[in-house]
Amino acid sequence: MGRKLLxxxxxxxxxxxxxxYLQNGGYRSVEKALKKMTPDExxxxxxxxxxxxxxxxxxxxxxxxxxxxxxxxxPRYLLCNADESEPGTFKDRLLMEKIPHLLIEGMIVxxxxxxxxxxxxxxxxxxxxxxxxxxxxxxxxYAKGYLGENILxxxxxxxxxxxxxxxxYICGEETALIESLEGKRGNPRIKPPFPxxxxxxxxxxxxxxxxxxAAVVPIINDGGDEYAKIGIGKSTGTKLISASGxxxxxxxxxxxxxxxxxxxxxxxxxxxxxxxxxxxxxxxxGGSSVPILPNHLLLKMSDGNPRLMTYxxxxxxxxxxxxxxGSGGFIVYDExxxxxxxxxxxxxxxxxxxxxxxxxxREGTGWMERVLHNIEYGHGKMEDIDLLWDIQRKxxxxxxxxxxxxxxxxxxxxxxxxxxxxxxxxxxxxxxxDEDHVYQPEMKMQKV
Amino acid sequence: xxxxxxxxxxxEAMLEVSRIVSHYPQDKMKSALLPVLHIAQNEFGxxxxxxxxxxxxxxxxxxxxxxxxxxxxxxxxxxxxxGKILIEVCQTGPxxxxxxxxxxxxxxxxxxxxxxxxxxxNMFTLxxxxxxxxxxxxPMFQIGETFYExxxxxKVDMILENLKQEKLKAINN
Numbered sequence: 001m002g003r004k005l006l007x008x009x010x011x012x013x014x015x016x017x018x019x020x021y022l023q024n025g026g027y028r029s030v031e032k033a034l035k036k037m038t039p040d041e042x043x044x045x046x047x048x049x050x051x052x053x054x055x056x057x058x059x060x061x062x063x064x065x066x067x068x069x070x071x072x073x074x075p076r077y078l079l080c081n082a083d084e085s086e087p088g089t090f091k092d093r094l095l096m097e098k099i100p101h102l103l104i105e106g107m108i109v110x111x112x113x114x115x116x117x118x119x120x121x122x123x124x125x126x127x128x129x130x131x132x133x134x135x136x137x138x139x140x141x142y143a144k145g146y147l148g149e150n151i152l153x154x155x156x157x158x159x160x161x162x163x164x165x166x167x168x169y170i171c172g173e174e175t176a177l178i179e180s181l182e183g184k185r186g187n188p189r190i191k192p193p194f195p196x197x198x199x200x201x202x203x204x205x206x207x208x209x210x211x212x213x214a215a216v217v218p219i220i221n222d223g224g225d226e227y228a229k230i231g232i233g234k235s236t237g238t239k240l241i242s243a244s245g246x247x248x249x250x251x252x253x254x255x256x257x258x259x260x261x262x263x264x265x266x267x268x269x270x271x272x273x274x275x276x277x278x279x280x281x282x283x284x285x286g287g288s289s290v291p292i293l294p295n296h297l298l299l300k301m302s303d304g305n306p307r308l309m310t311y312x313x314x315x316x317x318x319x320x321x322x323x324x325x326g327s328g329g330f331i332v333y334d335e336x337x338x339x340x341x342x343x344x345x346x347x348x349x350x351x352x353x354x355x356x357x358x359x360x361x362r363e364g365t366g367w368m369e370r371v372l373h374n375i376e377y378g379h380g381k382m383e384d385i386d387l388l389w390d391i392q393r394k395x396x397x398x399x400x401x402x403x404x405x406x407x408x409x410x411x412x413x414x415x416x417x418x419x420x421x422x423x424x425x426x427x428x429x430x431x432x433x434d435e436d437h438v439y440q441p442e443m444k445m446q447k448v
Numbered sequence: 449x450x451x452x453x454x455x456x457x458x459x460e461a462m463l464e465v466s467r468i469v470s471h472y473p474q475d476k477m478k479s480a481l482l483p484v485l486h487i488a489q490n491e492f493g494x495x496x497x498x499x500x501x502x503x504x505x506x507x508x509x510x511x512x513x514x515x516x517x518x519x520x521x522x523x524x525x526x527x528x529x530x531g532k533i534l535i536e537v538c539q540t541g542p543x544x545x546x547x548x549x550x551x552x553x554x555x556x557x558x559x560x561x562x563x564x565x566x567x568x569x570n571m572f573t574l575x576x577x578x579x580x581x582x583x584x585x586x587p588m589f590q591i592g593e594t595f596y597e598x599x600x601x602x603k604v605d606m607i608l609e610n611l612k613q614e615k616l617k618a619i620n621n
Contacts, residue, residue, distance in 0.1 A: 087579040161471040166522035183481035185521040244542040244583035
């Protein structure tokens with residue numbers, strides 16, 4: 001059993017209430033940070049921990065904090081990104097739904113480190129039921145004196161509010177999130193200036209993912225060095241992985257960074273193997289945006305060693321043979337899953353979610369969706385496959401925000417690794433599916 | 449003819465609006481727009497008419513166009529009327545691997561409507577939506593603020609029947 005830092009108390013009685021949370025050692029990091037540490041010392045511990053942003057980009061959290069403009073004379077803001085919308089990702093939801101005080105505790109300590117007087121949790125609108133859980137927990141925190149004026153007599157004051165979105169994947173991009181919090185359409189801003197200089201209402205702002213902020217709690221409790229002892233290389237600590245798809249035990253798992261992908265898929269402690277005794281065909285290891293990998297590339301790196309659940313190992317080989325840890329949205333496909341159909345599904349998603357600001361993304365995502373739809377439904381031509389490749393290449397890197405890349409990568413990876421499936425769809429338009437949209441037996445995956 | 453509704457928040461909703469507005473600096477009232485539109489949608493029949501949006505604009509001291517552009521951007525705001533019960537089925541990748549498409553066609557057949565349509569009695573509207581963050585508990589749909597997960601045809605029957613009875617009871621009272 002790996003160590004658990006975030007979900008350790010998940011199944012304890014009343015852990016969602018202030019009382020239950022305190023009984024399990026809750027709010028110790030607030031006592032410690034506000035009474036015994038300076039804000040810079042808190043930041044220093046986070047730097048030492050090696051914590052990297054858990055929302056998907058994996059940027060060092062302590063480093064991000066150090067970019068915050070502390071001399072502008074304007075108020076500074078910490079925004080928690082709880083807009084969890086990356087297909088395959090549902091870890092932040094579990095954390096907020098079951099242990100809301102962990103996020104609140106992390107917000108208090110992080111806001112203290114950054115010198116914020118007011119902070120916001122931006123939560124996706126579909127999670128309205130979780131917003132209500134968080135608001136109840138926040139009210140409990142005010143009542144106990146962990147929020148509000150002069151917290152625990154430390155002289156530090158903080159107000160914390162929850163702000164709902166209204167159904168827009170793009171608002172998980174930090175500048176779109178800020179626009180949305182300002183009451184506008186979620187159109188990402190051109191950077192620079194970065195939010196750390198000019199963010200919410202033009203003030204210095206830090207945006208961090210739910211899981212990153214929650215991780216600050218064990219980092220302050222036990223020290224950054226202790227946190228950094230878990231994991232391998234620059235992938236320190238634990239990571240929440242949302243496992244879904246054709247597996248026996250879908251759900252959210254907290255893993256120590258560095259376990260092997262094979263163990264994660266087949267061990268009964270985690271995914272419990274592929275459903276219905278089928279073979280593993282492919283996997284999207286970090287949310288729908290990251291490249292899909294066929295089984296042989298997924299389980300082993302190019303040097304033949306097992307691939308591990310770390311930022312570095314999952315991206316080993318670049319996009320030619322690797323992928324990304326991303327948000328930890330781990331989607332598993334069995335041998336019957338249709339890669340073309342899945343790629344079309346994701347392309348539809350990105351078309352729907354494109355904000356429409358940049359032409360390559362606005363036009364390209366819809367174009368890819370239509371071409372993929374044609375291939376999937378038996379109206380494809382061989383040259384459509386190259387056309388898709390061409391479109392995705394012209395989206396990638398040519399947009400204001402990373403949604404363009406996120407839309408391009410799944411299409412590129414599917415063609416790179418599963419071109420034969422696209423060709424099969426074109427060659428045998430009537431033979432591809434049975435009524436359940438699964439592959440017919442003669443078109444099974446390549447055996448490892 | 450639909451019933452003409454006076455566009456004005458109930459005292460409870462008004463209280464909630466003031467609470468939300470207090471979360472932002474005094475000169476940044478516009479920030480309350482998204483949460484206030486959620487309240488408006490709940491108050492006025494599950495959708496945002498032009499009158500409703502104008503009302504929200506007056507309330508927050510912003511131009512109506514600032515409300516329209518937001519209401520048309522975010523997928524949770526309905527700018528057309530919907531049935532009393534709005535079924536939103538997740539249709540993204542992981543849900544599809546676990547039978548979301550079958551659930552959609554089952555509901556279509558059961559209610560005799562297509563995706564995007566409303567039943568004649570104005571009870572149900574069926575919509576497909578993108579990833580709701582329930583990938584591990586697929587297939588699923590959202591109705592109101594509730595996630596219904598691990599759906600089967602039997603479960604769908606039960607959920608929809610129960611909700612319909614609740615609505616009918618509420619109307620009769």
